[in-house]
Amino acid sequence: MKVLIVSDTHKSHxxxxxIIEREAPIDMLIHLGDVEGCADYIEAVADCPVHIVRGNNDFFSELPAEEEFFIEGQHVFITHGHYYYVSMNEERLKQEARGRGADIVMYGHTHRPCFIKEDGLITLNPGSVTYPRQEGRRGSYMVMYASEKDGVEVEQKFV
Known part of the structure; x- marks a missing residue:
């Protein structure tokens, strides 16, 4: 299964x-928040199952703040991350993910990519497609390949 992971698009498509054109076909799209009212557009262009959570700039949104689901046997927990103070570090988020029995936790908010694999937990942040904050300031996203047989592989990519 090929999963496109993005965050922090902030109304810019x-x-x-x-990215969707470049990575097609995809089996699932995960958006980690700050769509700013554009969830319907994202769902329409993805042309596959979509999971979107509410970010700190998604005012008055009815999107869920968090979601849990399974991808090829992997328990996935997604959130924007601001409620877990991810701008400081990922420790609270990782603690929450472990408490929920997650294998993979995904978050956004910082606009900086992150990939940590430790103690049976994969923690990832694709960065921001629109307003990157990491060195080089290139829009970033991730592609995750998952299968029950081979497990999970994650690639960091840039626009």
Whole structure:
């Protein structure tokens, strides 16, 4: 299964459209928040199952703050991350994920990519498609390949 993971598009679709075209076909899209009212657009262009959580800029949104689901036998926990103070570090988020029995936790909010694999937990942040904050300031996203047989592989990519 090929899963496209993005975050923090902030109403701008140019890079998201390019990424979806580049990575097609995808089996699932995960958006980790700050869509700013554009969830319907994202669901329409993805043309696959979509999971979107509410970010700190998704005012008055009815999107869920968090979601848990399974991908090829892996328990996935997604959130924007601001309620777990991820701008400081990922420790509270990782603690919560472990408490929920998650194998993979995904978050956004910081606009900086992160990939940590430790103690049976994968923690990842694709960065921001629109407003990157890491060195080089290139829009970023991740692609995850998952299968029951081979497990999970994650690639960090740039626009």
């Amino acid at each position: 140019r890079n998201l459209d390019l």
